[in-house]
Amino acid sequence: MAYSIKGLDPERSALLAELFELNSQVHDRAMGLVGPMPMPPDLTMQQVRVLGQIVKKPGIAGHELGELMQISAPTASGLIDRLVEKGLITRFDDPDDRRVRRLRPTEDGIDVIRQMDSMFGRALGVTITLLTLDDLKVLREGSLLMLRAMDRAAAQQATED
Numbered sequence: 001m002a003y004s005i006k007g008l009d010p011e012r013s014a015l016l017a018e019l020f021e022l023n024s025q026v027h028d029r030a031m032g033l034v035g036p037m038p039m040p041p042d043l044t045m046q047q048v049r050v051l052g053q054i055v056k057k058p059g060i061a062g063h064e065l066g067e068l069m070q071i072s073a074p075t076a077s078g079l080i081d082r083l084v085e086k087g088l089i090t091r092f093d094d095p096d097d098r099r100v101r102r103l104r105p106t107e108d109g110i111d112v113i114r115q116m117d118s119m120f121g122r123a124l125g126v127t128i129t130l131l132t133l134d135d136l137k138v139l140r141e142g143s144l145l146m147l148r149a150m151d152r153a154a155a156q157q158a159t160e161d
Contacts, residue, residue: 030123037116050079051105054089055113058104065103088112
């Protein structure tokens with residue numbers, strides 16, 4: 001998959017293209033090592049999608065979730081009820097409008113999504129003993145750089161919203 005960001009100098013653009021290609025290769029090799037993401041046996045695909053949205057947007061209201069997912073209010077309500085029963089999300093009153101119920105994931109809910117989205121982590125578990133101490137330090141530094149960039153991106157998104 002080719003990625004392009006307008007207005008970048010050629011060297012930066014070439015490096016980004018290489019990084020995206022390397023990321024695709026890491027993804028494909030991880031898939032070969034550990035297979036696709038595991039699907040929790042007690043959740044439907046629609047429940048997983050709802051849980052994923054709530055993990056991504058903690059504090060979302062039920063009606064906002066329905067609009068976002070393009071499902072009816074009764075369908076959203078039923079999916080929310082099932083996830084509450086399973087202990088994966090909780091409801092809480094909106095502090096500004098008591099008529100609105102907001103949703104947030106529980107630690108178990110976050111863990112379900114984390115486990116499903118852990119192909120890199122699972123692949124790292126298979127390959128970790130093959131990495132040198134220096135390799136591990138480089139991975140740590142890359143992870144810290146990525147976390148800082150994600151924090152800046154989240155802050156930028158928050159100011160745009």
